[in-house]
Amino acid sequence: MQFLPENKLILDAVNEGIYGFDLNGNAVFINPAAEKMTGWDSAELLGKNIHDCHHHSHADGSHYPQEDCPIYNTLHDGLAREISHDVFWRKDGSSFPVHYTSTPVYRDNKLIGVVAIFRDISIQKQTEDSLRQALEQVQALSEKLATENHYLLSELASHTGDVSLSGDSPKMQQVAQQIKLVAHTNSTVLISGENGTGKELVARNLHQLSDRADKPLISVNCAAFTPSLLESELFGHEKGAFTGASSRRKGRFELADNGTLFLDEVAELSLEAQSKLLRVIQEQAFERVGSSRSIKVDIRLIAATHHDLNKRVEQGLFRMDLFYRLNVFPIHVPPLRDRLDDLPLLVKDILLDINKKLGKKITGISKTSLKHLAAYGWPGNVRELQNLLERYSILAQGELLHLPKLTPQASTQPDDVLLLAEAEKLHIEMVLQRFSWRISGPNGAANALGLPPSTLRSKMAKLGIKRD
Structure with missing residues (x-):
């Protein structure tokens, strides 16, 4: 297969790489743009099988058999092809993504070779990858905002009528002093007190005075969920993780990342849930229900209970090791x-x-x-x-x-x-x-x-x- 001089001048001037192949798959023409993109001089490739130089492996390094090559197939069946998912290998061993066409060349209705025209689409691929990552981030942020919005609306509805911690009595002054002492630390706090004394208000004051005040305070009432639902509520779940899980959902631990997680009525946790909570406290990581991927979090944990946890430990209803993990800094809220x-x-x-x-x-x-x-x-x-x-x-x-x-x-x-x-x-x-x-x-x-x-x-x- 030969190119007329006037055609060769045009092919040499274009920015796309151009190869001409004979029926054996050997190079008979290489333009300057192809040399520049691949690092190979035409003198090094003319008369040689280009597939062995540029197309021998997939992007992941796995072998690319010649019989699977679209250019090779065009040489055998005379059908034009357009490809956008391959890479060409340079002389220095690096690769770049390409978009190329393989077009049959006929003379007197007889197939005499193939012309392959290709261009480097590295920038295009990078742009596509960046857009894809940006879209994934937007989707993740949208999901996070939707989840947080739903959570915050439910929080606002449940806390209508709350008032601040009020009181000048010695016992309330002691509570206020304890809050100030521990608020700026990351230490775990265990709040005890009868129902209705304002344990959650103590938790909110701790958060508002902490270095995490500009991050979320996420609350969960451990007594409000069955053991199976509580795990999903705390750790989230993947789509299809169980019947009714129609979409992926982030749990309270994930929502509280960089902020504070408040576990109210922590004594109501099942022993199985206590074991999982202990592991999260120790490792600051967890997996969503239905997923094996570990998610790292940075949270400040506050727990509350109206039970005597020491007695619960003696009764075998609460893990001793979890109790010690939670009871780093105890605060007791006095009854009215x-x-x-x-x-x-x-x-x-x-x-x-x-x-x-x-x-x-x-x-x-x-x-x-x-x-x-x-x-x-x-x-x-x-x-x-x-x-x-x-x-x-x-x-x-x-x-x-x-x-x-x-x-x-x-x-x-x-x-x-x-x-x-x-x-x-x-x-x-x-x-x-x-x-x-x-x-x-x-x-x-x-x-x-x-x-x-x-x-x-x-x-x-x-x-x-x-x-x-």
């Missing part, structure tokens, strides 16, 4: 009954939050009401106080809140759910207190309630309302 001096400040802060939530303008509670609060035992602690004040705030019509003498039945209704008769009783008591238990007359409770005095007295007898 042991810090009744904090009631005025607590009430003030809670009412400020309730006013925002309900659109009220309640300025405080009466002195008698405060005495009633101080005389009560508070089995539900600060959370019970919040619920009680919100309940009476809903019923209140003035700026000063009036509370009756408290009994366990009246104060421990779950989450503000009252029977109609109970709500009516509470409202009548509140109005009677406001009017100093005067029933009749223009300045009496019956007139304020829109009832005849006899009807009000009848309701009081029916509901068991008596002046203390």
Whole structure:
């Protein structure tokens, strides 16, 4: 196969590499661009099998048989081909990705050879790889943001009504001092205390005062999930890891990377989950459910429980080694009954939050009401106080809140759910207190309630309302 002089001038001028092959696959023409790209001089290759020089191996180094070569196949079947997934090898042993065509050359309807035109697509491949990596990063970020958004929305919904840690009592001052001492460290903290004392508020204060304050605080209630679901919640799962896992999901450990993970009710973890948690604490790494790939994380761990973990260890319900890992710096939150001096400040802060939530303008509670609060035992602690004040705030019509003498039945209704008769009783008591238990007359409770005095007295007898 020969090239006319005028054609050779054109082929020498183009930027693409050009090879001409005879029917045996030997090079009969090589242009300057091909020499420049491959590092081979034409004198070194003319008359030789180019496949052995440029196409002998795949990109991974595995052997590339000549019979699989598209150029070789064009020599045998006369069909043109276009390839974008191969590499050519240079004289120095390096390779570069190529896009090339192999076109049959005919004379008098007879196949006499093949022309291969190729170009180096290294920059194109790098651009494609960069775009692919950028897309993967965008997808990963989108997934992370979607997961965090879902988590944060649920967190906001679950913490509506929370107030700051309030109190000037010696016990609360001790808690505040402990928080300041440990906040700026990475030490694990174990918060103990009865339900409703504000253990999660302690965890949030620890996070806000730490060097990780600009990173997420991720909470998980260990008592809210079955053992199988808890593992997925903590460590995440891959798509198809179990029935219902329709997409990949990041777990709380992954979301808390570089931030703080708060494990509430940690005593509720199964022994199997305790073992996995211990390994994560030791190695700062875990695998998603359905994956063998290890994910490294940097987290500050805070745990909380209302149980006596020492007793749980003695009972065989909690691993001793995990207990020691968690109990690096213990903080005990006292029950409300042991810090009744904090009631005025607590009430003030809670009412400020309730006013925002309900659109009220309640300025405080009466002195008698405060005495009633101080005389009560508070089995539900600060959370019970919040619920009680919100309940009476809903019923209140003035700026000063009036509370009756408290009994366990009246104060421990779950989450503000009252029977109609109970709500009516509470409202009548509140109005009677406001009017100093005067029933009749223009300045009496019956007139304020829109009832005849006899009807009000009848309701009081029916509901068991008596002046203390």
